[in-house]
Amino acid sequence: MMFRRICNLLLLLAASALHAQAPTRISWAIKYDPKTFDPALVDDPSSETLRFLTSGVLLRQNRLTLAIEPALAERYELTPDGRLLTLHLRRGLQFSDGSSLTAVDVLWSLNHVLSPATAAPVLQEFGGGPVTVDAPDPLTIRVHLSRRVVSILRVFDEIAIEPANRPSQARVTSGSFTLAEYKRGESVTLRRNPHYWRRDPQGRSLPYLDSLQIDILANPEQNELRFLRGQYQLLDSISADDFNALSRKAPGQFFDQGPSFNTEQLWFNQSPSAPIPGYEKAWFTSRNFRQAVSFALRRQDMVRIAFDGHATAANGFISPANTLWHDNALKPATQNSAAALNLLAADGFRRQGKTLVDRDGHPVRFTLLTNAGNRAREKIGVLIQGDLAALGIDVNLVTLDFPALGERLAHTQNYEAVLLGIGNVDPDPSSIENVWLSSSPDHQWNPSQKSPATPWEAELDRQTHAQSTAATYPERKRAVDAIQQIVSTELPFIYLVYPDALAAVSPRLDGVVLTPLQPRVLANIDLIRWKAGTR
Amino acid sequence: MTRPRLVALGLLALLLFAALAVVASGHWQFAAQSRELIDAPASSAHWTGTDDLGRDRTVRLALALLLALGGAACASAVTTFLGAAIGAAAALSPSILGLALIYLGDLFLTLPWLFLLMLVRSALPLGLSPVASAAVTFLMLGLLGWPVFARVNAAQTTALRNSGWMLYARATGLRPWQLLRTHLLPHLKPLLLVQFLVYLPICITAEANLGALGLGIAEPLPSLGGMLLELRRTALLGTTRWAYLPLVLLVAVLLLLEMTIFEEEQ
Numbered sequence: 001m002m003f004r005r006i007c008n009l010l011l012l013l014a015a016s017a018l019h020a021q022a023p024t025r026i027s028w029a030i031k032y033d034p035k036t037f038d039p040a041l042v043d044d045p046s047s048e049t050l051r052f053l054t055s056g057v058l059l060r061q062n063r064l065t066l067a068i069e070p071a072l073a074e075r076y077e078l079t080p081d082g083r084l085l086t087l088h089l090r091r092g093l094q095f096s097d098g099s100s101l102t103a104v105d106v107l108w109s110l111n112h113v114l115s116p117a118t119a120a121p122v123l124q125e126f127g128g129g130p131v132t133v134d135a136p137d138p139l140t141i142r143v144h145l146s147r148r149v150v151s152i153l154r155v156f157d158e159i160a161i162e163p164a165n166r167p168s169q170a171r172v173t174s175g176s177f178t179l180a181e182y183k184r185g186e187s188v189t190l191r192r193n194p195h196y197w198r199r200d201p202q203g204r205s206l207p208y209l210d211s212l213q214i215d216i217l218a219n220p221e222q223n224e225l226r227f228l229r230g231q232y233q234l235l236d237s238i239s240a241d242d243f244n245a246l247s248r249k250a251p252g253q254f255f256d257q258g259p260s261f262n263t264e265q266l267w268f269n270q271s272p273s274a275p276i277p278g279y280e281k282a283w284f285t286s287r288n289f290r291q292a293v294s295f296a297l298r299r300q301d302m303v304r305i306a307f308d309g310h311a312t313a314a315n316g317f318i319s320p321a322n323t324l325w326h327d328n329a330l331k332p333a334t335q336n337s338a339a340a341l342n343l344l345a346a347d348g349f350r351r352q353g354k355t356l357v358d359r360d361g362h363p364v365r366f367t368l369l370t371n372a373g374n375r376a377r378e379k380i381g382v383l384i385q386g387d388l389a390a391l392g393i394d395v396n397l398v399t400l401d402f403p404a405l406g407e408r409l410a411h412t413q414n415y416e417a418v419l420l421g422i423g424n425v426d427p428d429p430s431s432i433e434n435v436w437l438s439s440s441p442d443h444q445w446n447p448s449q450k451s452p453a454t455p456w457e458a459e460l461d462r463q464t465h466a467q468s469t470a471a472t473y474p475e476r477k478r479a480v481d482a483i484q485q486i487v488s489t490e491l492p493f494i495y496l497v498y499p500d501a502l503a504a505v506s507p508r509l510d511g512v513v514l515t516p517l518q519p520r521v522l523a524n525i526d527l528i529r530w531k532a533g534t535r
Numbered sequence: 536m537t538r539p540r541l542v543a544l545g546l547l548a549l550l551l552f553a554a555l556a557v558v559a560s561g562h563w564q565f566a567a568q569s570r571e572l573i574d575a576p577a578s579s580a581h582w583t584g585t586d587d588l589g590r591d592r593t594v595r596l597a598l599a600l601l602l603a604l605g606g607a608a609c610a611s612a613v614t615t616f617l618g619a620a621i622g623a624a625a626a627l628s629p630s631i632l633g634l635a636l637i638y639l640g641d642l643f644l645t646l647p648w649l650f651l652l653m654l655v656r657s658a659l660p661l662g663l664s665p666v667a668s669a670a671v672t673f674l675m676l677g678l679l680g681w682p683v684f685a686r687v688n689a690a691q692t693t694a695l696r697n698s699g700w701m702l703y704a705r706a707t708g709l710r711p712w713q714l715l716r717t718h719l720l721p722h723l724k725p726l727l728l729v730q731f732l733v734y735l736p737i738c739i740t741a742e743a744n745l746g747a748l749g750l751g752i753a754e755p756l757p758s759l760g761g762m763l764l765e766l767r768r769t770a771l772l773g774t775t776r777w778a779y780l781p782l783v784l785l786v787a788v789l790l791l792l793e794m795t796i797f798e799e800e801q
Contacts, residue, residue: 382568
């Protein structure tokens with residue numbers, strides 16, 4: 001009897017020892033293959049997620065508070081004129097292969113992304129002027145800028161520090177994880193970096209998880225199903241249509257984090273060179289016309305019908321989720337048919353039967369383009385058709401595949417109105433200053449202007465420059481608020497909704513922090529672990 | 536005509552008549568949105584409920600069916616005509632020209648038609664109304680289907696041309712158009728009818744595929760493919776079975792057409 005008890009005890013001990021030593025792994029899916037594992041060349045969401053998980057960076061932006069926090073650099077100093085940034089590395093840093101990480105590696109990594117030959121997307125965020133870097137000692141790096149770059153600290157969140165002269169496509173990293181295996185079209189496996197610098201408050205080395213299994217799965221329904229079955233522990237994007245039903249199936253696992261940073265908007269083509277009739281250009285360049293359209297739209301219906309309630313009516317280009325920069329003084333966009341008709345009447349529009357005609361008798365009819373395959377956007381398009389039909393405006397909704405739509409927007413300018421969404425991955429307004437500058441090719445409603453076509457676009461230019469050179473946050477905020485007010489009045493983009501950030505997390509995980517910024521469910525990856533006894 | 540074929544034709548006619556009656560009654564507007572009745576269940580006001588924009592599902596399905604069948608019939612007629620004309624031309628013209636026509640057909644067969652349709656759709660003038668865009672979609676389907684039929688028709692016409700009675704007819708001095716009208720077409724007629732019927736479901740399926748990709752008939756006109764997209768909404772499927780109706784109807788129509796074709800082939 002005693003012998004049996006001892007055997008049982010030994011078995012139990014062996015089992016618990018095995019359990020304690022078993023590698024810990026979590027799984028989830030991304031939609032598409034990463035285009036690259038080279039952290040300097042990242043320009044797609046999948047690659048960006050993998051860069052976040054594998055790359056060690058000098059400074060990290062906290063995805064929740066938006067504050068810049070030390071990472072490989074334990075501290076930094078920026079001179080008052082904003083032209084010299086000094087970064088101090090932590091002592092004893094190592095890459096995942098055990099080799100030392102010093103200022104030599106940092107210099108190599110910075111020069112790598114600063115070289116035009118690399119064509120790193122992050123290069124343009126240095127403000128266009130010449131940038132030089134040097135290292136007075138093995139733990140100090142100095143970055144010399146030709147002028148102040150307001151978001152310079154945040155730029156370092158995107159620059160991975162790699163071993164000098166031996167880039168490894170994420171095989172040797174200074175981040176939490178390293179690339180273990182990549183099967184194209186199937187999965188990416190990441191392995192814990194045993195030499196990662198970060199420790200938890202108890203002094204234990206991070207990350208807690210031994211590996212990450214990231215499947216490549218374009219089908220969202222399958223992704224949701226696998227989460228419900230427990231095969232996946234995280235879901236970082238969920239269709240608003242499915243959210244409520246899924247929440248009922250697995251209560252407590254699905255989270256609506258409120259408005260994301262993304263926007264859905266429509267705009268009219270105001271380019272003088274656009275191959276559309278002159279009278280249409282006159283409509284689209286009229287502020288009254290754009291305001292009338294905005295007044296006619298029932299944004300709450302879009303929220304309720306196109307997003308099943310998981311969105312917020314929009315009144316500007318900065319979502320209220322971006323607490324640092326959203327202008328709380330902006331008026332909410334409300335539906336007001338009478339105001340819309342008054343504005344149209346002021347421009348000489350009148351009703352002829354059920355049709356609205358302009359002062360020359362042209363029936364008001366335009367084509368609204370959007371991309372095929374986005375059901376929420378197609379629904380918004382149909383709702384806009386219905387709302388504007390009430391004013392007598394005939395909207396022809398056309399869905400095109402993305403390349404064809406892009407061709408019209410970027411090259412031929414052959415369109416009348418467009419309905420699209422923008423995924424804002426960067427909370428700093430400087431990231432979209434190219435949209436507001438009238439000389440920019442990304443000034444979508446009337447791109448590449450030689451001089452501002454209207455006084456309000458000249459003012460937009462002025463405020464955009466002001467926010468990019470302001471020395472303090474309050475000065476920048478004033479300029480950014482001014483831009484929001486101009487956009488809200490002039491309506492070059494008619495903002496419709498901010499879709500909510502929807503995510504799901506297995507209740508068996510501990511340490512997950514949901515953030516409005518990408519990667520929403522992974523922001524706290526170092527501290528994510530299985531709850532005791534749930535694996 | 537056999538009994539199963541009669542039944543199939545009868546059921547098809549019944550479906551068409553019912554769809555026509557629903558649309559013509561004017562009781563429902565296919566584009567009217569009841570925004571307070573999103574995904575509403577079946578009721579006396581909306582017999583099969585409403586869709587995700589509060590539009591009556593019955594009238595939209597009826598119109599989608601009429602558009603699909605009407606458009607498919609036109610497209611099929613175009614492709615059958617082209618197949619017959621090009622096939623006959625290839626068989627009756629000098630051998631080099633005939634060969635060139637057959638190679639042209641082969642070239643057409645290699646074209647990725649889905650991408651071609653997407654290309655044409657994006658190149659169309661944006662001001663086209665939804666009805667015009669639907670017409671263009673079906674016209675494209677009609678213009679793309681002829682090569683297979685042309686090959687078959689060329690072979691059949693060659694066989695007919697070399698038959699003894701055709702030689703006799705030519706020897707008696709009948710002109711080419713007389714030969715075509717009085718001898719060739721009557722002999723090709725059963726084959727052309729089968730081709731017409733075979734291409735009908737192909738067009739219906741192609742339009743449904745395009746609609747499911749969001750590239751077919753433009754909103755607010757309904758399309759079978761667009762309505763099938765509702766099936767992707769797992770949340771909806773748990774609340775109403777009527778969302779399956781477009782799928783059931785599409786399968787039923789395809790089966791009925793197949794029964795008709797099968798009988799014709801027999």
